[in-house]
Amino acid sequence: MQLEECLSRLAEQFEEADLYYGHGTDNAWDEAVYLVFSLLGLSFDEEVDPAQPVSAGQWQHIVSLADKRINNRIPVAYLIGEAWFAGLPFNVDDRVLVPRSPIAELIANDFQPLLDESPRRILDLCTGSGCIGIATAICFPQAQVDLADISEDALAVARSNIERHQLQDRVHAIQSDLFSSLTERCAGHGPYDLIVSNPPYVSAQEVAELPAEYQSEPSLGLLSEDEGLAIPLAILQQASDYLSENGLLVLELGYTWLLLEQRCPRLQVTWLEFEHGGEGVLAISRAELIRARQALRV
Secondary structure, three states: EHHHHHHHHHHHHHHHHOOOOOOOOHHHHHHHHHHHHHHHOOOOOOOOOOOOOOOOHHHHHHHHHHHHHHOOOOHHHHHOOOEEOOEEEEEEEOOOOOOOOHHHHHHHHOOOOOOOOOOOEEEOOOOOOOHHHHHHHHOOOOOEEEEEOOOOHHHHHHOOOOOOOOOOOOOEEEEEOOOOOHHHHHHOOOEEEEEEOOOOEEOOHHHHHHOOHHHHHHHHHHEEOOOHHHHHHHHHHHHHHHHEEEEEEEOHHHHHHHHHHHHOOOOEEEEOOOOOOOOOEEEEEEHHHHHOOOOOOO
């Protein structure tokens, strides 16, 4: 079989299966490319020969994983153990969410125009696979970066990605329930100039209504009480204590941003716009977080 035929047959199967795409692709053809290129070790950035042969053994392996994608609705990233974020590859499995945050676009733009100077200390809070913090560390090669998560399982994946990108000298994984283990860290190393967080922000009802593909992901990375707002509000209430004088918080809330605006109409934040899609990401300075403490007591 040739590569082009392999992709066509697989894309047709995906199309007929009525899959949901939301973990790296948005259509059957790209999903087929994602699976096949990953298994065959082909580059996503370079032109490949559509007549390249696919052996019977390779096709059998592809089919076996495609069956799991179709019958069990497992995201391709889990099937191949890898996802791409901000142009970088990351190890992933069902201990972490599949990376898909629009914050990747912000990283690609060096967080401009939000930052006046390069941050020296950065925190990726609720880090999961570590993709946001690691990509940000690569963006700012002089920065020290902490990756914090409540889940030791997630941190094991994050540590594997720190090693994968050879950043052990300046990126560190820390077990912490939000900021609970970071007070002493900041006392010894100083506050953070930039905190970036894509925390759980989905209500239990919304999680139950998500397509089957999302049920493969750890609920700990999705669920937040109080209609999804409990964890984002806790971050907004506490972040100023861990930011430097001119520090900045970038926080993703997804569709829950509408509820935040209803609950905290006096909260002054910058809602970011993204050229490649995505919404519900805010930026707020330490000074504004301090001024907003009363508004955040809801």
